[in-house]
Amino acid sequence: MSSDVLLETRGVTQRFGGLTANSDVSISIRRGEILGLIGPNGAGKSTLFGAIAGARVPTAGMILFEGRDITRLPAAERCRLGIARTFQVPRSFDSMSVVENVMIGAFVRHANATMARAAAYDTLDFVGLGGRAETSAGQLTPPEKRRLEVARAIATEPKLLLLDEVLTGLTPSEARLGVELVRKVQGRGITVVMVEHVMEIVMQLVERAIVLNLGQLLAEGAPAEIVRNEAVIAAYLGDRHRAA
Numbered sequence: 120m121s122s123d124v125l126l127e128t129r130g131v132t133q134r135f136g137g138l139t140a141n142s143d144v145s146i147s148i149r150r151g152e153i154l155g156l157i158g159p160n161g162a163g164k165s166t167l168f169g170a171i172a173g174a175r176v177p178t179a180g181m182i183l184f185e186g187r188d189i190t191r192l193p194a195a196e197r198c199r200l201g202i203a204r205t206f207q208v209p210r211s212f213d214s215m216s217v218v219e220n221v222m223i224g225a226f227v228r229h230a231n232a233t234m235a236r237a238a239a240y241d242t243l244d245f246v247g248l249g250g251r252a253e254t255s256a257g258q259l260t261p262p263e264k265r266r267l268e269v270a271r272a273i274a275t276e277p278k279l280l281l282l283d284e285v286l287t288g289l290t291p292s293e294a295r296l297g298v299e300l301v302r303k304v305q306g307r308g309i310t311v312v313m314v315e316h317v318m319e320i321v322m323q324l325v326e327r328a329i330v331l332n333l334g335q336l337l338a339e340g341a342p343a344e345i346v347r348n349e350a351v352i353a354a355y356l357g358d359r360h361r362a363a
């Protein structure tokens with residue numbers, strides 16, 4: 120495997136009873152890129168994130184991170200190796216303060232609470248939530264909660280960050296800030312894979328996109344190629360993106 124490949128899935132299959140959520144999915148994630156993972160609802164995008172982050176061991180197939188087989192490694196160990204994810208529905212501890220929520224991530228790298236707190240404050244400044252550090256997480260607005268989710272993941276100091284629909288449902292100005300934040304994350308040397316349905320965001324942000332449909336890899340390429348791919352138009356985009 121070439122060293123510019125950070126993570127590779129080989130033939131990953133995930134069955135839930137009779138349903139095959141991922142079917143023989145082989146993809147490579149290149150070091151330093153922003154990769155889009157797109158496809159219709161139920162295509163298996165979040166399931167693939169789960170396989171990469173260690174939510175469950177896939178039914179079949181293999182996952183390699185920096186050339187190492189991590190297929191059976193627990194999520195916490197993958198996190199220590201440098202894989203972090205956010206969840207589609209933010210998972211904050213609402214009775215705790217914002218900074219305490221981020222400390223949960225920072226403890227992955229800092230055993231000492233003072234150092235974890237300092238790292239959490241830095242991360243909150245980085246994501247633009249520095250002014251909300253002492254607020255209860257439950258009082259954050261929905262877009263702020265998404266940022267908190269990103270902050271907690273970044274505080275683990277990942278090499279690979281999996282973002283599950285963090286920019287979906289935002290107003291245009293919030294989405295613009297979100298796009299800036301993802302670029303800043305990449306600027307830190309973190310490789311980003313993002314599940315995103317809003318094609319305007321995908322088109323401006325990602326360098327390469329992978330399309331899943333019915334659990335299978337349907338297409339991959341530059342966003343400008345993807346939006347012209349007949350199979351992708353038929354399965355996902357519809358005619359409105361034909362001329363994009």
Ligand SMILES: Nc1ncnc2c1ncn2[C@@H]1O[C@H](COP(=O)(O)OP(=O)(O)OP(=O)(O)O)[C@@H](O)[C@H]1O
Pocket residue numbers: 135138139140158159160161162163164165166167207
């Ligand atoms: N833990 C589970 N048990 C049973 N079925 C599941 C489980 N997780 C996902 N599925 C099913 O697997 C399929 C793929 O789901 P997944 O959430 O990965 O799709 P997705 O592409 O992320 O969809 P969306 O864009 O709606 O989030 C769906 O049919 C879903 O209902």
